[in-house]
Amino acid sequence: MAARPSPAASEPGFRGPIVYKLVGITYRQLDYWARTGLVTPSVRAADGSGTQRLYSFTDVVELRIIKRLLDAGVSLRQIREAIGYLRKESGGKPLSDVTLMSDGNRIYACHSNEEVVDVLSHGQAVFGIAVGRVWADTEGDLAHLPGDQPAGAVEADQGAGAEAAVAKAVAEGAVAEGAVAEAAGGAPPRAAPQGTQG
Numbered sequence: 001m002a003a004r005p006s007p008a009a010s011e012p013g014f015r016g017p018i019v020y021k022l023v024g025i026t027y028r029q030l031d032y033w034a035r036t037g038l039v040t041p042s043v044r045a046a047d048g049s050g051t052q053r054l055y056s057f058t059d060v061v062e063l064r065i066i067k068r069l070l071d072a073g074v075s076l077r078q079i080r081e082a083i084g085y086l087r088k089e090s091g092g093k094p095l096s097d098v099t100l101m102s103d104g105n106r107i108y109a110c111h112s113n114e115e116v117v118d119v120l121s122h123g124q125a126v127f128g129i130a131v132g133r134v135w136a137d138t139e140g141d142l143a144h145l146p147g148d149q150p151a152g153a154v155e156a157d158q159g160a161g162a163e164a165a166v167a168k169a170v171a172e173g174a175v176a177e178g179a180v181a182e183a184a185g186g187a188p189p190r191a192a193p194q195g196t197q198g
Contacts, residue, residue, distance in 0.1 A: 013043030013054025023063045030063070038080060039063050062086075065100065073104035078120055082107045085119045 014022075020030040033039050034046075034053060039062050043054035055063075062083060069079045082100070086109070089098075099110040100119075107119040114133075 013041070013056065014060060016041075016053050016055070019055045019060055019063065022060060023067050025063070025067055033063070033066070038076075038083065039066065069100070069102060069107065072102045074102050074107060078107060082109075082119045085109065 016027065016030055020027050023030075034041060039055075039059055041053035041055045042059055043056050044051070046053045065086075066079050066083065069082065070076070074082075086098070089109070097111070101108045101110060109117045109119050111117065
């Protein structure tokens, strides 16, 4: 399991009875977790009879995380992995911006709205979508688009486009009636039948 940073020399230590009551566990659990290395008191370990373990603030936070994961049905083996992951990721800094989630089988660490990590799969990233962020982005993007226009306005725009096409055809020298009619979106006029004079 990854090592924890040493507490500052000025950091106060919390005695075992205060810690296990604060965390909501038994003395036996606290003692077992210390002896098995899950959370050892980092201010002062018990050295023989008469000395008391002193836990740091970070130790107490870890113990509370462990208790909550246990309450969620996560096994102690998986919790050991999760705590090891958190210690490794922290790099000596507090992980107060991480949210842990669990369904009782898996543990996920949410570092941000977009970054979710499966703690028990060696830190494999899990695809995450922050719906609130997508919602806000969509609202912002739609605000920059022209608003919906009534159907009559759309038809008027199409008519103006046809007129512009006719003007362009005339300007380019396409003066044949067929070319002008086609540019306007209509069919070219039919030639007068042979043999009839008007």
